[in-house]
Amino acid sequence: MKIFILAFVTIFLAELGDKTQIATLLFAADKEHNKWMIFLGAVLALVLTTAIGVLLGAVLSNYVGEKTLKLIGGVGFLVVGLWTLFSK
Numbered sequence: 001m002k003i004f005i006l007a008f009v010t011i012f013l014a015e016l017g018d019k020t021q022i023a024t025l026l027f028a029a030d031k032e033h034n035k036w037m038i039f040l041g042a043v044l045a046l047v048l049t050t051a052i053g054v055l056l057g058a059v060l061s062n063y064v065g066e067k068t069l070k071l072i073g074g075v076g077f078l079v080v081g082l083w084t085l086f087s088k
Contacts, residue, residue: 011050020046 015021020042027038060069 015046 024042
């Protein structure tokens with residue numbers, strides 16, 4: 001249960017205000033679109049991308065050590081963060 005709560009809180013906080021949420025907000029702002037279809041489309045897209053992440057992580061863990069994966073993930077986040085800060 002601990003890993004479930006950790007994953008939920010981490011992903012929930014990471015998704016707040018990101019491009020995905022903004023795109024979903026913009027789709028929902030259009031009065032002509034069915035809000036339930038937007039919700040279902042967004043949910044299914046997030047479920048699919050999460051499934052890909054879990055499967056890829058499981059496969060990679062067979063070939064790459066946990067510390068190396070954490071290092072790669074951490075460096076990746078830093079690079080994206082720095083790129084975001086310094087891009088125009």
